[in-house]
Amino acid sequence: MSVYPQLRSPLARALYVRMQHDQELKNCDKSLWYSVETDIIEPELSGRFLQCSVDGSTSEFLQKCFDKSDWFFTQMMHALFKSVLCWFMSSTSANGLLARGSMFVLSGQQFTQLLGVDSAWHATSLLDLGAGDGEVTQNFASYFSDVYCTEASSTMQWRLGQRGYK
Numbered sequence: 268m269s270v271y272p273q274l275r276s277p278l279a280r281a282l283y284v285r286m287q288h289d290q291e292l293k294n295c296d297k298s299l300w301y302s303v304e305t306d307i308i309e310p311e312l313s314g315r316f317l318q319c320s321v322d323g324s325t326s327e328f329l330q331k332c333f334d335k336s337d338w339f340f341t342q343m344m345h346a347l348f349k350s351v352l353c354w355f356m357s358s359t360s361a362n363g364l365l366a367r368g369s370m371f372v373l374s375g376q377q378f379t380q381l382l383g384v385d386s387a388w389h390a391t392s393l394l395d396l397g398a399g400d401g402e403v404t405q406n407f408a409s410y411f412s413d414v415y416c417t418e419a420s421s422t423m424q425w426r427l428g429q430r431g432y433k
Contacts, residue, residue, distance in 0.1 A: 282339075293333060297321045317381060324374035324406070335367075356422070359399075363422035369402035378407055400426040408432075 274280045301320055305313035321329075336342065345365050352361035362368035379386055391412050395404045398416035400423055408414045416432045418424050 289333065289336060297329075319373075319377050319380065322374050322376045324376065325371070328371040328374075357420060360420045360422035363400055363420060363426050366400075366426075369400055371406075372403050373406060375406050375409065378410070395432075398427055398432070399423055401430045401432055404432060405430065 274283055298320060301318065303313075303316055303318075305316055308316070345367055348365060349358070349361045352364060356364075359368075373381065375386075379388060382388070389410055389412070393404070393407055393411040393414045395401075395407075395414070395416045398404050398418050401416065404414060404416055404427075414432055416427050418427060
């Protein structure tokens with residue numbers, strides 16, 4: 268059971284619990300996010316596992332997320348606007364319109380590690396299926412001459428166009 272000061276207001280309690288949770292996330296050992304118990308996986312699969320770690324780009328993305336989550340009034344307005352927008356559009360489109368919900372899958376460094384190439388590697392074309400707002404695409408785009416994206420949400424298509432993706 269969580270121990271917290273006697274806060275009468277449900278909003279104050281919720282904010283306090285959120286702050287505690289955010290602090291735990293900031294202080295946790297993020298290397299555990301990348302760990303896998305390879306001894307419980309079939310040998311064929313565990314032999315293919317590539318250990319990654321939190322690199323500079325990953326840390327930067329996480330810090331940006333922590334910073335944005337601290338913008339209390341912005342978060343409140345986003346929650347209000349999203350609840351209204353979702354009457355008229357999908358949650359994905361609402362997030363795209365509000366410029367929130369960006370994803371992070373791999374950094375550029377992790378991408379080259381996964382492919383087993385150096386940072387000077389370059390290829391002709393990248394096709395990102397379901398590219399969202401293009402945040403993930405951006406991490407890989409510099410390795411390709413041409414970048415193409417597909418996205419069902421017209422709002423996310425607009426966001427991709429803002430980034431110059433075809």
